[in-house]
């Protein structure tokens with residue numbers, strides 16, 4: 001649900017990112033970017049002291065069950081139960097510790113709990129679709145959830161998003177927030193999705209795709225998917241702005 005449009009087209013903004021593996025601000029096949037890509041060169045704003053020293057999420061702010069999206073209601077949600085886990089790493093492969101990782105996703109039928117979601121698929125009274133946790137000393141995070149369904153959107157005729165989970169990672173300040181999407185292996189919709197394709201480097205695209213992992217899979221309980229997030233450097237996970 002990060003696809004709405006706000007601004008007008010700018011070839012210069014697309015060029016600004018031509019050397020980056022992150023998706024360009026302007027990618028015409030992703031129709032909303034025609035309106036929201038900036039029309040003026042971006043201005044660098046250094047962090048202020050209050051941003052760097054202001055309050056951020058601490059361990060007290062994250063609840064015991066916030067990482068488990070299958071236990072946030074009285075009953076269990078419908079769908080394939082999955083464990084999604086990985087590490088948050090910097091450009092040199094070092095763990096990024098004590099960072100807030102947030103996820104949000106559609107339910108198993110491809111429906112978000114959001115007022116603008118008009119997809120005629122059922123809501124699940126036992127699934128909100130949002131979770132969060134903090135990375136540990138090895139930069140590890142872990143969520144329990146259900147596999148999201150694909151959902152249609154209005155970008156073009158017969159447009160469907162590949163199943164995905166949105167990820168947000170906070171740095172040392174709220175202004176350091178990074179957002180990306182995690183996909184599932186071998187999704188047949190990859191070739192037809194302009195958001196996935198807006199990351200032009202095929203290797204970088206694969207860094208947004210999780211891996212099925214039998215070690216993480218729990219017998220008689222849940223499939224396991226591994227998704228490491230690398231912030232910066234040559235192996236960086238592509239990020240949205």
Ligand SMILES: [Fe+2]
Nearest residue numbers: 001002164166
């Ligand atoms: Fe989405």
